[in-house]
Amino acid sequence: MSSSLHTEDSQWKNPSIYSRKDKSLGLLCSNFLKLCDREGEDSTIGLDNAADQLGVERRRIYDIVNILESVGVLSRKAKNQYRWNGYSAISKAVDLLKKEGLKDLSTVSSTCHNVSNVIACNNSDVKEKGEGKTAGSHKIDNRKEKSLMILAQNFVKLFLCSDVGLISLDKAASTLLAKTRRLYDIANVFVSLNLIEKIRSPDNGKPVFRWIAWNENPRSGSLAAAKSDDSTRRTFGAEITNITPKRYREDSSSDLMLNGQVKRLKVAKDDELKDKKQEISAEQLNERGTKDFVFGPFGPSSLPRSAISGKENLKQIQNWEDLASKYHPQYQNKDGSKHIQRGHL
């Protein structure tokens, strides 16, 4: 049977012109969101039903659902069943992610060499009772660690826990030790959620993403506004990346992208480091005679706070990602046979 619902554009005037855009995850996600929002909060979403309504195979729904769950709009209830929490749930979830990310940064993990790995190595699970050093505690699935949901959450932390305004997927991939391909999926879903926005980098012209506030609900949310009262203490998005007129530099992350060892050596002045993490807006304070100390790698912080205008800069710091790029965690296929076996038993 044909799908009952299709794209609102419905430019199916000619079936010959097939375009990938019509099948993109972002568009599918938008339709999925519309479907969920129509049902109202706390409604149960069935994967089969959703797949049928959207006219896609089940597999694609899993992708969307996992990413959406990372920011709290959806929650898994049971097999095949998800609960729609509404857009108001995003602020809570994202705020929590920010706290977790900040905590991860302050915690000097022994296994992680830099901040990138701190986020990447973060296991926000299996810390239940009897935490300690049970034999083979990490025997649990590392599969979950590489899940889209975890990756999506770490992607959010990248935006919230650093002062980088613009992040390219390439950089995010190396930071999070993930494949770029996966981040495309996540980014597309987040774009449809209005969490991030794709723009062209002022210097490179390459596409980068920037965190934005979910300023508007697609439907003004009569239903969504039902319990939106608890939302928020404030617009946390405004704290950092939302309205920051600061410079939008891709790689200004050098402040916290230090090796763990380096940070260890300079514990004397480490307080400033971690303090700056929490108060990244310190640059507006620098204008009052900033000659007391210098931020080691963060020298040029006193550059004019001109907005995102064509700020041409060609500084390409990637010292923090070369370490991460060294890793090759996955790949269990030892055999060179890349051919897939069609015929299975």
Added chain:
DNA sequence: CTCTCCCGCCAGAAG
């Protein structure tokens, strides 16, 4: 050419 990223195989997990 590079950048995007859809498709769906198939390995685990759940039932």
Added chain:
DNA sequence: CTTCTGGCGGGAGAG
């Protein structure tokens, strides 16, 4: 066992 989940990367469309 069957069914559900979803990691994973080939390879094709878009720019």
